[in-house]
Each structure stands twice: as C-alpha cells, then as structure tokens.
C-alpha cells in the first residue's frame with residue numbers, strides 16, 4: 117500500500133481522536149499502541165473488502181482450516197511488514213517522538229496454541245494469504261491462551277495468560293453472525309412419510325459468537341480471516357428463573373456456557389479426555405460448519421456442489437467432529453439422504469495427522485460422548501455400522517483387524533479412525549512420518565485405499581522467521597543475491613556460490629555475533645546471568661517432552677562438567693547451552709527435567725573451574741516472540757528426539773534458515789534437512805527409526821549401554837551433588853522391572869551423542885569452515901517454506917488451482 121508519511125500521521129491522529137479523544141501527541145504509550153493497531157486493522161479491512169469482492173465474482177474454490185490451535189504470536193510488525201509500510205509508520209511515529217519498537221514490545225503474543233501444531237496453522241494462514249488464496253482459519257477465542265511460565269527454585273509455575281487485555285485490538289466481534297450449539301438433551305424419533313425424523317430436545321443451548329482477526333500476506337491483494345468462536349449463554353440472564361428465585365442456578369448456567377471458551381488445554385502431544393474439551397471441539401466444529409454452509413447456500417442456492425467449492429481441512433483429530441457434524445447438518449437441516457450426504461462429506465473433508473504418539477491419539481468414552489452429543493453419537497454409530505459392513509467384505513472374518521479399524525470399539529469413539537473413514541485425503545508432515553503412518557499405524561486403511569495417503573512436509577513462514585526476526589541477515593542476503601528470495605525461498609540457493617568467500621563468511625559471523633549479543637542482553641535481563649557471546653550458542657527450544665530428549669542434552673552437559681573437573685585445561689570450546697520449554701502442567705516427569713536443567717545450570721555456574729567453559733541457561737516462558745529472539749542467535753540446533761517419534765519439527769527449519777547447524781537424529785524433517793545440506797553440513801548421531809524398532813524387538817535393556825562415563829553422570833543424578841536428588845529421573849532411565857525403563861532410549865543413544873558433541877566443539881574452532889556449514893544451511897532452507905507446503909496442499913489435497 118502506498119501512503120506518505122503525512123497521510124499516515126493523519127490516520128493516526130484521526131483514529132486517536134476518535135477512540136481516545138486526544139491527538140497522538142498527547143496519547144499515553146498504551147493509547148499510541150492501540151491507535152497504531154486500529155489504523156493497521158482499518159487498512160487490512162479496506163483491503164479485505166476489495167479482495168472478498170473480487171473473489172466472490174470468481175467463484176473459486178476456498179479452504180477452511182479447522183484447528184483447535186493457532187499460535188499467532190504478535191501481529192503488528194508482521195502486518196506492517198506484509199503491507200510494506202513498516203518504514204513509513206516508523207518515521208511518522210518518530211516525528212511524534214514515538215519509537216515503533218517500544219510499541220511492538222507492548223503487544224502480547226496471541227498464544228492460542230501449545231507448540232508445533234498451532235504454529236504450523238498460523239504459518240499456513242500466512243502462506244495461503246501470501247499466495248493469494250482464499251483461506252479461512254477457524255478456532256476458539258480462548259480468554260486465556262497458553263499459560264505464562266515462571267521458574268521458581270527450578271520448578272515450573274503456571275500463571276494465566278490474559279492476552280486479551282492488550283491483544284483484543286485485532287479482533288472484530290460479529291454478534292449478529294452467532295450460531296446456537298446444542299449440548300446434551302434427548303432425541304425424539306418419528307416416522308413421517310416413510311422417513312425417519314430425529315428431533316433433538318431438552319438440550320442446553322450455547323451461543324457461539326465469532327470474532328474475526330485479519331491475516332495479512334506478503335505483497336499480495338489478499339487478506340484472509342481467522343475466525344475465533346467465543347461461547348456465550350444465549351440468554352444473558354434467564355429472567356423467568358430470576359423471578360422464580362432461581363437466579364443462582366440461572367447465573368450458574370451462564371458461566372457454565374461461557375467456561376467453554378475460557379482456556380486453552382495446555383497439553384502437547386498427548387490428550388486429556390475431559391468433558392470440557394469435547395465441548396470446545398464441538399463448539400468449534402458446529403459453529404464453523406453452520407457458518408460455512410449458510411454462506412455457501414446463500415451464494416449457490418444448493419449444497420450439492422460443496423466439494424467443488426470448498427475444502428474443509430481437519431488439523432489433527434481435534435476437529436474430527438466435522439465428520440459426523442457435517443453429516444448431521446446435511447441430513448437433519450438440509451434434508452439430504454444418507455448416501456448423498458456421505459458422498460458430500462467424504463469429498464469435502466481432508467485430514468492431517470501430526471503425531472504417532474499413542475497417548476496423543478484421541479479417543480472418547482462412549483458414555484461421555486453420547487451424553488454430551490447424543491445426535492452426533494447416533495451418526496457416528498451409523499458411520500461405524502456401514503464401515504464395518506464394508507470391511508467385512510474386504511476382510512471377511514478378520515474380526516481383530518476390523519475392530520482395530522473401527523471408529524467405535526471397546527466402549528470408545530476413536531477420532532483418527534473416524535477421519536480415516538471419511539476424509540478423501542490423509543497426510544503426514546514429513547517423509548519419514550508419512551511412511552510410518554502407511555507402514556504401521558494406518559497400514560490397514562492404506563492397504564484398502566493407497567491413493568488416499570500422501571505426504572506434505574511441513575514448512576515455515578520464513579518471512580517472519582528470517583526477514584522480520586533477522587533483518588540484518590536478510591539484508592546481507594539481499595545484497596548478495598537480490599531480493600527474489602523474499603517471494604521464492606528456493607532462490608536462497610544462490611548463496612551457495614559464496615561458499616568459501618572470506619568476506620561473506622566474515623559478514624555472516626558479524627551478524628551472528630550481533631544477534632548473540634542481543635540474546636545475551638535478553639538473558640542478562642531475564643536470568644541475571646552473563647553469557648559470553650563468543651562461546652558456541654547451542655539451543656534446544658521446544659515443548660518439554662521425554663521423547664524430545666532434553667534429558668539427553670543435560671546428561672551430556674554433566675559429562676562435559678566431569679571432563680573439565682578432571683582436567684581444568686581440557687580442550688573444550690566454550691559453550692552456552694540455551695534451553696526454553698514449557699511442560700504440560702500435569703506432566704511431572706517433564707517438570708522434573710526442567711528442575712534438573714536448572715540444577716545443572718547452578719552446579720556449572722557455582723564452579724569457577726567450569727563456568728568459563730560452559731554455561732547453562734533455561735529461559736522461561738518460551739513463546740513465538742521469544743523464539744524470534746533466540747533463533748537468530750543460535751549456532752547449534754538441537755533436534756535430538758528418538759528416531760520415529762518427532763513427526764516433523766518446524767523449529768529445526770527456523771533455526772536452519774538462520775544459519776544454525778543441526779545436531780540431530782534422523783527423525784522427522786531432520787531426514788530431509790540432511791538430504792538438502794548433505795552429511796557434511798549436519799551433525800548426525802544416534803539410531804535410525806528402523807534401528808530403534810529392531811532394538812525394541814530384540815529387547816532393550818538400558819543397563820547394557822551404560823559406559824563408565826555415563827555411569828558417572830547417572831550417579832550424579834542421585835548423589836546429592838545437584839542439591840536435589842533426582843530419583844524419579846534416574847529410575848525412569850534404569851529400573852527395568854516391567855521392561856519400561858528408558859522408554860526413549862536416551863541411554864542407548866548417549867555415546868553416539870557424546871561423540872557428535874565432541875565433533876561440534878572441534879569443528880567450531882575452524883570458524884570459516886563452520887560458517888561455511890552455516891551458509892549451506894541457509895542456502896538450502898528454501899524448500900522448507902510454508903509457501904511450498906501450502907502449494908502442495910492446494911495441488912494434492914484440496915484440489916485448488918493457484
């Protein structure tokens with residue numbers, strides 16, 4: 117958009133006057149921040165209206181991306197960057213003696229997600245918009261997003277995240293487009309004219325009120341929307357109950373309804389089968405589908421062509437209720453018969469799986485499911501009945517297999533099977549992960565319908581993660597190869613011709629140092645620790661989960677500690693180990709691991725012989741905006757999950773494009789990172805996924821893998837040297853009474869990891885060689901752009917022509 121400085125000043129003044137009754141000169145900092153956001157929102161609204169009009173005329177196909185999570189992060193800088201208006205706003209504000217950076221700093225993260233899955237959804241909204249697609253995200257307007265984390269004496273504490281206080285500037289409430297969602301109640305069945313009519317009675321109605329958030333894209337005419345549903349009691353106060361003296365019960369019902377959108381469930385890669393959670397899921401699904409269908413019917417006067425005009429994407433199984441709910445609406449509200457309705461459902465819905473962890477596979481007790489959603493339950497039973505009938509023809513008599521594939525069995529409704537039965541495309545999120553899906557957990561479905569399954573390797577909104585978070589690096593790249601890469605990330609390959617170019621390597625080193633200094637400043641402020649920007653910055657930033665093996669990293673640090681204690685002159689390249697991670701509130705082992713990291717940090721820091729060689733920092737409250745500070749400063753990217761468990765990872769891609777070299781296992785997208793950069797530009801270690809499988813088959817006893825060095829480290833866990841005795845962690849690694857010890861093979865991979873870390877230390881000493889590796893990583897990161905991933909979705913899954 118083309119605005120001059122004076123025009124921008126006018127916009128700011130007018131808006132400030134309208135909202136706060138003062139000119140921007142007299143505004144408080146908070147008022148200035150809100151004014152700026154409102155002005156940007158207005159610009160997006162104007163663009164959106166043009167885009168929607170154009171689109172309406174074209175009658176193209178569009179995507180609805182259903183996700184219980186969108187980890188949006190901050191929007192202000194992103195929107196200004198995308199609109200190409202950062203510098204004009206900066207100078208307009210500067211003239212008013214307002215530093216735009218201080219306004220950026222006031223914006224809270226919209227933390228409506230836990231980790232990878234939610235951030236991916238946001239990266240894809242960015243890419244869809246940048247590609248000019250019409251794509252709408254649907255989720256929930258949680259009043260409290262992912263909790264704020266504080267570390268108190270090494271222990272994680274959770275605090276509510278009241279993001280709306282300053283974050284609601286981006287939301288537009290559209291009360292008049294609300295829908296009623298029905299919970300509980302009973303069903304009445306009547307036969308009229310040979311047709312069964314089901315009426316849902318005595319239900320508790322809840323109103324779903326939409327709030328729109330505009331999503332901008334880079335250099336595009338498109339502006340998309342993320343629609344967030346909020347639960348509200350349909351009658352503010354039931355006055356009849358009030359007059360009957362039952363006002364307490366009436367108020368109770370109000371809060372019961374509103375509690376549905378109160379808070380995000382803070383569990384990553386595992387699920388909690390709670391009543392409130394299924395209500396959240398149904399609220400999202402039912403409200404979104406009602407709104408999609410209403411809009412469609414207004415435009416086309418029929419739903420027969422729904423699959424030609426609409427793709428509805430299910431982001432993991434959390435919105436899997438789309439399957440029965442879409443069937444229900446078509447049958448109950450639009451009068452379709454079963455076969456026609458099912459045909460539309462199957463041709464409209466698609467599904468992405470994001471994990472193979474069994475504790476993350478969603479299943480609901482039939483009793484809870486049927487009580488909360490009686491009509492939906494009835495439809496699920498019918499889907500199940502018809503499927504079992506079909507499977508009986510394919511696998512006659514193979515009861516075990518049919519049961520394994522059924523959406524309803526053993527008193528449970530299994531959401532993945534519901535998606536597999538209904539969606540016409542199913543994908544995993546990296547090559548390895550998609551292979552594991554078709555070769556193991558989804559094998560039986562794959563065997564019947566192989567064409568249904570495909571892979572789309574994850575991608576990132578690299579303009580946020582590179583251009584906005586690391587403008588210094590982006591500007592160097594522009595100077596070297598031009599700015600094509602801002603539209604087409606694969607153009608980064610042009611950097612390869614600077615391999616070995618002394619000047620370029622020196623520039624890269626200088627930029628890295630600047631970003632390390634910035635992170636050091638943050639750490640000094642947040643943790644009160646001074647870290648040395650000339651040491652290697654080695655980072656592991658991601659949710660805390662045993663399979664991700666932060667523990668492996670800590671054990672190796674303890675080993676390094678021992679090496680230095682044994683020989684204070686040992687040849688150790690100084691290293692700063694940075695951790696940041698949230699643990700699910702109820703995940704005790706994860707919380708213990710955080711405590712262990714803190715204890716190791718203290719141990720290392722209290723020892724004069726060690727503290728100049730290694731530092732350990734746990735930065736609290738990991739979130740998108742913190743990642744934007746850490747990632748540009750990273751030199752080593754720890755991606756050390758047990759092979760076969762990390763579906764893809766996306767932090768690995770963000771770190772790579774900022775020049776960090778991966779130290780990792782051949783897991784998730786690390787496999788493809790390795791393919792891109794070649795074995796010389798990555799530090800690989802550990803067992804491969806088939807080797808892990810093989811070791812399980814043979815029988816794994818961690819005790820056989822304990823080397824003398826590791827024994828010494830393991831003893832430290834319980835010796836008292838760390839202050840606390842970490843008995844639970846030690847037991848989880850070694851006690852093998854039920855064959856459950858060391859479920860993530862930390863011990864089996866330790867020696868190989870230790871050696872890889874030794875290589876890192878050595879190779880870093882040859883700074884130019886290391887920077888060359890870094891350069892190759894940047895150059896080869898283009899394929900991991902969300903633009904590429906979304907194009908693949910459009911081509912292979914949604915059937916949308918771009």
Ligand code: KOT
Nearest residue numbers: 232233385386470471476762763764765
């Ligand atoms: C959480 C609960 C149930 C099912 C799946 C999840 C889940 C998976 N949450 N995050 N993930 C991650 O998704 C990312 C995006 O695809 C992956 O890169 C990452 O490996 C998953 O762990």
